[in-house]
Amino acid sequence: FTTFFHKETTKVKGEKVRKTNRMNSNSLKVLWFILPLFLVAAFVVIINPQGSKFWLSISHHHYLETLNNGSSTKAINEKDEVPIINVNKNTTTPKRFSKIEKLEAGLARSRAAILLLRQNKSNHIEEEEDEYIPHGPMYLNATSFHRSYLEMEKKFKVYVYKEGYTYAIEGYFIQAMEVSKFRTENPNKAHVYFLPLSVTMLIEFIYVAESHEWGLMKNTTMDYVNVISQKYPYWNRSLGADHFMLACHDWGPEISFAIPHLYKNSIRALCNANTSEKFNPTKDVSIPEIHLPLGTTKGLLGGPPPSDRPVLVFFAGGVHGPIRPILLQHWENSKDEDVQIHKYLPKGVSYYDMIRKSKYCLCPSGYEVASPRMVEGLYMGCVPVLIKDNYVTPFSDVLDWDTFVVTIHVKDIPNLKKILMDIPQDKYLVMQKRGIQMRRHFEVNSPPKRYDVFHMILHSIWLRRLNFRVHDVDES
Numbered sequence: 001f002t003t004f005f006h007k008e009t010t011k012v013k014g015e016k017v018r019k020t021n022r023m024n025s026n027s028l029k030v031l032w033f034i035l036p037l038f039l040v041a042a043f044v045v046i047i048n049p050q051g052s053k054f055w056l057s058i059s060h061h062h063y064l065e066t067l068n069n070g071s072s073t074k075a076i077n078e079k080d081e082v083p084i085i086n087v088n089k090n091t092t093t094p095k096r097f098s099k100i101e102k103l104e105a106g107l108a109r110s111r112a113a114i115l116l117l118r119q120n121k122s123n124h125i126e127e128e129e130d131e132y133i134p135h136g137p138m139y140l141n142a143t144s145f146h147r148s149y150l151e152m153e154k155k156f157k158v159y160v161y162k163e164g165y166t167y168a169i170e171g172y173f174i175q176a177m178e179v180s181k182f183r184t185e186n187p188n189k190a191h192v193y194f195l196p197l198s199v200t201m202l203i204e205f206i207y208v209a210e211s212h213e214w215g216l217m218k219n220t221t222m223d224y225v226n227v228i229s230q231k232y233p234y235w236n237r238s239l240g241a242d243h244f245m246l247a248c249h250d251w252g253p254e255i256s257f258a259i260p261h262l263y264k265n266s267i268r269a270l271c272n273a274n275t276s277e278k279f280n281p282t283k284d285v286s287i288p289e290i291h292l293p294l295g296t297t298k299g300l301l302g303g304p305p306p307s308d309r310p311v312l313v314f315f316a317g318g319v320h321g322p323i324r325p326i327l328l329q330h331w332e333n334s335k336d337e338d339v340q341i342h343k344y345l346p347k348g349v350s351y352y353d354m355i356r357k358s359k360y361c362l363c364p365s366g367y368e369v370a371s372p373r374m375v376e377g378l379y380m381g382c383v384p385v386l387i388k389d390n391y392v393t394p395f396s397d398v399l400d401w402d403t404f405v406v407t408i409h410v411k412d413i414p415n416l417k418k419i420l421m422d423i424p425q426d427k428y429l430v431m432q433k434r435g436i437q438m439r440r441h442f443e444v445n446s447p448p449k450r451y452d453v454f455h456m457i458l459h460s461i462w463l464r465r466l467n468f469r470v471h472d473v474d475e476s
Helices: 025-047 063-068 099-119 142-155 168-178 199-205 215-231 234-238 252-256 260-264 324-331 351-357 373-380 410-421 425-442 453-466
Strands: 005-012 015-022 054-058 158-160 192-194 243-247 267-270 311-316 339-342 358-364 383-387 468-472
Touching: 099 142, 099 453, 099 468, 142 453, 168 453, 215 234, 215 252, 234 243, 243 252, 243 453, 252 267, 267 453, 311 351, 311 410, 324 339, 324 358, 324 410, 351 358, 351 373, 358 373, 373 383, 373 425, 383 410, 383 425, 425 453
Parallel strands: 158 192, 192 243, 243 267, 311 339, 311 358, 358 383
Antiparallel strands: 005 015, 054 468
16 A cells, blocks of 8 residues: 555544544655564564574473363464464564474364363353263363363374384273374374383393392383484474373383483373372373273173172282281271271182172272272272372373262271261262263273273373473574
């Protein structure tokens, strides 16, 4: 445009009159030349004050904790693909989103969708026929969880490094990934990168029994990450923050300490989720320990109704760790038929039958905090009783465990029966029913089903990935 109209208001005989002045074209040309310079200069100061090329920012607050604290964010229209301008010292050339910036923009839209739904309680998600919709007090925020889960299904992509090996639950996870829509063969489209490093295999083939020597296993882990970092650019790009490992062996945390960036930055999905052993719930993921004698859940799901459970509380297990000796000292030789606490089950007595006969099932820590007893109780309708210190329960970013399990402190073990007897019958019935409803989140399916344990582990990793941004600005 070569002309510009400037409107101003003056007073004539006490009345406001609007007049229009036409500015000359030469003045306008100067104005249009100078104005963009001011805007670009301001953009440089705000966006890139130090001219940095690469940075990584990680939130120190858990994502769903942020939701519950009422934080807000500006909505980003999913259809808006706005180009960004990268301004360095030597260039003002506009550029469009890089690959990582496109991924981050998609994650930002997901964050906005979840937060807006959390803040506007009138919003709801339409239930489709035959589709499970999370609901009830067992969830910290059922609506936000559902929205987050749908966003994960729509967008989340995982790249699995070809280098590696799998075993145990690590093996199940990778097998599930093989047939999962979440896996991508294009690493540039991945939000996270899975390190298929099996701690169980390291111990089986490298560790010398009774040697208590960690060096060779840790060196092998270091060599593995070195291969990944030299062959691919993704580890070095984020210093491992968008990478995750998965281990259910008790030694998983210790072996991860061999690589500082793996321990400090990466997402560690661990059964041994013990905060006293440097488990960090803001970035790490607690996964359930599951024991499947036949490799499937066949014969493990379901149990009699509460009215057909004559035993108040049951436990059978070895004397491991600091808690179980206290438990057995007070209750092993009890003649009270309501309290069945055993180091070894009597001959002819079935472990699983005892779970199905009991109202409550004890889940005390052994050498480590994790135990398959918690999941076994949920599978068979026995309300879990957790006796653990420093344990982060699985999926506690979305599940309210207090609504379907009982937690007892170690100091209260002598009062175990009284504590359980004091729970009103109607409250027990509600907890037992809720535990059965939550069972779906711990079931192992082949192939995986929506909201089962495979998808819940992925969702926990998805939440951690939403918690930080990776910025990669190309050098000019």
